[in-house]
Amino acid sequence: MSAAPNSFLNERLPQIHEKGSxxxxxxxxxxxxxxxxxQRACTFCGSxxxxxxxxxxxxxxxxxxxxxxxxxxxxGAQSSGPQLHKNSFCTDLxxxxxxxxxxxxxxxxxxQLIEIYKPKAAFxxxxxxxxxxxxxVGGICRNVENSAGIPVIPVxxxxxKGTKKDGYRVACEALxxxxxxxxxxxxxxxxxILGDFNIAGELWIIKxxxxxxxxxxxxxxxxxxxxxxxxxxxxxxxxxxxxxxxMRYLAKLMKDKYGIPFINASFFGIEDTAxxxxxxxxxxxxxxxxxxxxxxxxxxxxxxxxxxxxYRKQCxxxxxxxxxxxxxxxxxxVKALRLLGMQTVLAGTQTGNQTxxxxxxxxxxxxxxxxxxxxxxxxxxxxxxxxxxxLIGGVKERPIAYKLGIGFCDHNHERxxxxxxxVGMVNFAKEVAGSVSSPVWKFAPWRQSRVKNAEExxxxxxxxxxxx
Amino acid sequence: MTTSKLxxxxxxxxxxxxxxxxxxxxxxxxxxxxTMPLIHGSQGCATYIRxxxxxxxxxxxxxxxxxxxxxxxxxxxxxxLTKAINNVIKQYSPDCIGIATSCLAETIGDDVxxxxxxxxxxxxxxxxxxxxHTPSYCGSHTSGYHGTVKSIVKQxxxxxxxxxxxxxxxxxxxxADLRLIKYYCSLFKIDxxxxxxxxxxxxSGVWDEYQRLPEGGTPIDDIVNAGSSCAAIDLSYENKQSxxxxxxxxxxxxxxxxxxxxxxxxxxxxxxxxxxISGNEIPSQLTQERKRVIDSYIDGHKYVNGIKTVIFxxxxxxxxxxxxxxxIGLKPxxxxxxxxxxxxxxxxxxxSTFNSLKVIDEVDFxxxxxxxxxxxxxLFIGSGxxxxxxxxxxxxxxxxxxxxxxRFGASRxxxxxxxxxxELFDRIxxxxxxxxxxxxxxxxxxx
Numbered sequence: 046m047s048a049a050p051n052s053f054l055n056e057r058l059p060q061i062h063e064k065g066s067x068x069x070x071x072x073x074x075x076x077x078x079x080x081x082x083x084q085r086a087c088t089f090c091g092s093x094x095x096x097x098x099x100x101x102x103x104x105x106x107x108x109x110x111x112x113x114x115x116x117x118x119x120x121g122a123q124s125s126g127p128q129l130h131k132n133s134f135c136t137d138l139x140x141x142x143x144x145x146x147x148x149x150x151x152x153x154x155x156x157q158l159i160e161i162y163k164p165k166a167a168f169x170x171x172x173x174x175x176x177x178x179x180x181x182v183g184g185i186c187r188n189v190e191n192s193a194g195i196p197v198i199p200v201x202x203x204x205x206k207g208t209k210k211d212g213y214r215v216a217c218e219a220l221x222x223x224x225x226x227x228x229x230x231x232x233x234x235x236x237x238i239l240g241d242f243n244i245a246g247e248l249w250i251i252k253x254x255x256x257x258x259x260x261x262x263x264x265x266x267x268x269x270x271x272x273x274x275x276x277x278x279x280x281x282x283x284x285x286x287x288x289x290x291x292m293r294y295l296a297k298l299m300k301d302k303y304g305i306p307f308i309n310a311s312f313f314g315i316e317d318t319a320x321x322x323x324x325x326x327x328x329x330x331x332x333x334x335x336x337x338x339x340x341x342x343x344x345x346x347x348x349x350x351x352x353x354x355x356y357r358k359q360c361x362x363x364x365x366x367x368x369x370x371x372x373x374x375x376x377x378x379v380k381a382l383r384l385l386g387m388q389t390v391l392a393g394t395q396t397g398n399q400t401x402x403x404x405x406x407x408x409x410x411x412x413x414x415x416x417x418x419x420x421x422x423x424x425x426x427x428x429x430x431x432x433x434x435x436l437i438g439g440v441k442e443r444p445i446a447y448k449l450g451i452g453f454c455d456h457n458h459e460r461x462x463x464x465x466x467x468v469g470m471v472n473f474a475k476e477v478a479g480s481v482s483s484p485v486w487k488f489a490p491w492r493q494s495r496v497k498n499a500e501e502x503x504x505x506x507x508x509x510x511x512x513x
Numbered sequence: 514m515t516t517s518k519l520x521x522x523x524x525x526x527x528x529x530x531x532x533x534x535x536x537x538x539x540x541x542x543x544x545x546x547x548t549m550p551l552i553h554g555s556q557g558c559a560t561y562i563r564x565x566x567x568x569x570x571x572x573x574x575x576x577x578x579x580x581x582x583x584x585x586x587x588x589x590x591x592x593x594l595t596k597a598i599n600n601v602i603k604q605y606s607p608d609c610i611g612i613a614t615s616c617l618a619e620t621i622g623d624d625v626x627x628x629x630x631x632x633x634x635x636x637x638x639x640x641x642x643x644x645x646h647t648p649s650y651c652g653s654h655t656s657g658y659h660g661t662v663k664s665i666v667k668q669x670x671x672x673x674x675x676x677x678x679x680x681x682x683x684x685x686x687x688x689a690d691l692r693l694i695k696y697y698c699s700l701f702k703i704d705x706x707x708x709x710x711x712x713x714x715x716x717s718g719v720w721d722e723y724q725r726l727p728e729g730g731t732p733i734d735d736i737v738n739a740g741s742s743c744a745a746i747d748l749s750y751e752n753k754q755s756x757x758x759x760x761x762x763x764x765x766x767x768x769x770x771x772x773x774x775x776x777x778x779x780x781x782x783x784x785x786x787x788x789x790i791s792g793n794e795i796p797s798q799l800t801q802e803r804k805r806v807i808d809s810y811i812d813g814h815k816y817v818n819g820i821k822t823v824i825f826x827x828x829x830x831x832x833x834x835x836x837x838x839x840x841i842g843l844k845p846x847x848x849x850x851x852x853x854x855x856x857x858x859x860x861x862x863x864x865s866t867f868n869s870l871k872v873i874d875e876v877d878f879x880x881x882x883x884x885x886x887x888x889x890x891x892l893f894i895g896s897g898x899x900x901x902x903x904x905x906x907x908x909x910x911x912x913x914x915x916x917x918x919x920r921f922g923a924s925r926x927x928x929x930x931x932x933x934x935x936e937l938f939d940r941i942x943x944x945x946x947x948x949x950x951x952x953x954x955x956x957x958x959x960x
Binding site: 052053054076077078079080081082083084085086087088089090105108109110111112113114115116117118128131132133134135136137138139140142143150151153154157158161162173174176177178204205206207208420421422425426428429440441443444445447448449450488489490491 | 529567
């Protein structure tokens with residue numbers, strides 16, 4: 046990018062690009078820079094958030110209390126049945142174990158917790174400290190698996206091992222150990238849904254679409270996830286991969302071993318939801334499914350049009366920034382915001398890769414800033430420079446927006462409103478409109494200094510509305 | 514009901530009731546003027562702690578990380594630490610960087626003190642570096658908090674000539690509580706230094722422009738001058754290894770330990786200390802407020818009397834609330850902390866009272882839930898993490914202290930002084946009233 050402020054770190058500049066400012070080659074897929082205040086967590090976090098929604102598994106953090114405490118109840122991933130995942134289990138390593146080893150404590154903990162809570166499988170997360178003191182987590186897991194009779198899977202997610210994205214890969218490896226454990230014939234016209242975590246019940250919305258289309262679902266990985274479903278996941282004919290950053294690797298592993306093809310999909314926004322459903326229908330090439338899909342999409346879109354256009358009036362002409370985990374979501378959000386008449390002036394992700402950023406750049410307008418693994422210094426700078434009206438992000442980004450009097454939409458783990466599917470687009474529009482049109486911004490000094498600007502924007506918007 | 518009842522295990526912490534030490538350190542460093550917290554460890558430690566603190570205070574908090582990689586873990590972290598310090602300086606221009614160690618840095622044996630000394634000697638114009646040792650496998654966020662305050666005083670405070678301010682050392686309280694301490698000092702006309710003081714940095718108003726390091730915090734000069742303070746008041750009950758003791762033993766600063774001022778008796782002790790230090794009478798505003806607290810105690814005594822209560826949370830809060838509950842007639846049946854409180858409560862309470870309570874150290878929510886059938890409590894007072902236990906059992910929860918992630922306004926919640934006591938008492942009484950009201954089948958609009 047050109048003319049970076051002095052306070053930006055030179056080593057970060059290859060990860061910041063303004064479209065139209067010259068050649069584009071995003072530097073990404075690398076460790077966070079020391080001292081940069083990355084919004085990312087660690088490898089452990091990547092594994093923990095991916096596996097977390099499996100509701101009938103025991104998730105044991107082998108490490109100190111902090112790693113467990115900060116990931117207790119970390120996602121709003123809902124379950125239609127068991128709720129074991131909502132608890133936090135930790136070996137709570139103390140100084141004694143750090144000196145003499147934590148293997149015995151881990152073994153005893155696993156044996157006892159499996160006895161008490163009767164999970165269908167156990168995931169054992171290695172944290173930094175377990176890795177550095179050299180506990181043989183894999184050995185303990187094998188040992189306990191033999192006596193407990195359930196899969197006990199080590200998750201080698203030591204925080205220092207890489208980025209959050211490396212944690213996704215480790216989680217996929219752990220999941221892949223379960224796949225194929227139950228011998229079962231292929232299920233006709235069936236899919237697995239990978240990479241939806243059932244935040245605010247979003248998976249249930251998507252499931253209903255597939256059911257209406259006549260497509261069977263074998264396993265949902267990992268939203269509302271069950272161990273036995275994952276064990277049978279190889280019996281599906283197709284993998285639908287939503288969060289490509291986290292789950293594409295599992296899809297690849299399944300393709301290589303079981304020959305199951307996969308398609309990338311996104312269920313955020315009308316355009317991408319419709320595309321995902323049509324792509325699935327195209328894959329099966331089944332007359333009934335195609336007909337059902339066309340009807341479903343037509344009806345769904347018709348049912349939300351009027352409400353959407355009401356919200357669009359409130360959103361029109363406003364400028365948005367987004368900083369999210371994965372790039373696939375970022376791309377969908379740019380489109381969804383465009384549908385609401387909003388321009389995305391800043392788009393960033395924690396874990397995008399080169400191809401993702403190429404795609405993101407393609408659909409962005411000139412002048413849009415694209416950032417990888419950004420930090421509050423950069424984000425706050427661009428929020429002000431680009432005179433943003435709305436930030437889409439997670440809890441860590443929220444106060445950056447609010448302190449400046451900028452609206453906010455939570456599109457992360459803790460959201461309580463379903464934003465997926467067609468109904469999700471309406472909810473999203475309502476969220477965005479509700480925040481950008483709130484009367485409270487008139488009291489915010491930084492925002493108020495832009496009132497004149499905002500009034501001009503409104504006039505433009507009004508003019509557009511009366512045009513045919 | 515979202516989850517079934519829990520069973521505890523001696524080998525595991527299940528639904529923890531404590532956090533790790535670097536979190537306490539980060540809050541303390543955020544309360545020092547123009548200071549940037551930096552956690553020496555993996556990126557996740559800093560990010561998780563940020564998220565946890567942001568969810569409670571609803572304020573930005575930037576915490577840098579030395580972002581360990583596998584190579585750092587093998588070959589040592591000094592190079593990454595230096596890089597992190599340089600990058601923090603470029604972005605934040607801090608006067609001070611507070612370095613808290615993680616378990617990883619401690620276990621690989623990084624000599625962070627000498628790294629910090631080397632850095633400061635080669636960069637004499639750079640910010641001050643303060644090191645605190647906070648491995649997650651030792652203690653809790655409370656011990657990390659107090660240990661960091663002590664580290665700051667040990668590394669910065671000097672015996673000086675001027676100043677003479679009164680240093681007040683609060684435990685982990687809300688920003689509103691810290692403001693109340695300042696108000697009390699102003700009423701007594703005491704020139705005070707609150708250490709740490711995150712009353713503004715973690716609860717500021719809306720900003721005119723983005724502040725990378727928010728305004729406010731304890732002035733570093735005040736900490737340097739703390740050795741010549743007229744007095745130090747330690748408001749924690751956990752003061753065996755405190756910064757106050759250090760000031761007292763090293764510089765001869767007179768130390769007062771009235772405890773955490775929740776309730777009339779504890780606030781009276783705080784006021785007596787302030788009166789003694791200032792030589793001023795207790796101001797009439799406070800005597801009036803005190804009377805209002807007594808009046809409301811009387812008005813509400815029948816609602817609270819004998820109500821069996823479980824208290825949980827961090828060490829300071831549980832000890833203070835236990836004394837407060839006994840003062841108003843609530844009947845604490847379980848007093849539990851993720852840290853250690855047995856010894857402190859044993860010293861503070863009459864033997865018979867102490868024996869009548871179940872006091873639990875290193876508790877988690879599975880241990881608390883397991884004990885409920887034996888004690889049949891009617892009220893929970895504790896952090897927001899008691900939500901699931903409350904939801905499962907139908908026992909109402911009065912949220913206090915840290916963390917509160919499931920309610921609004923935690924920064925403005927007051928616990929201490931006559932005013933905070935009154936607010937807390939009102940909330941407790943109203944929670945009990947609401948339970949009673951809900952239990953009347955055909956309702957009642959007078960209670």
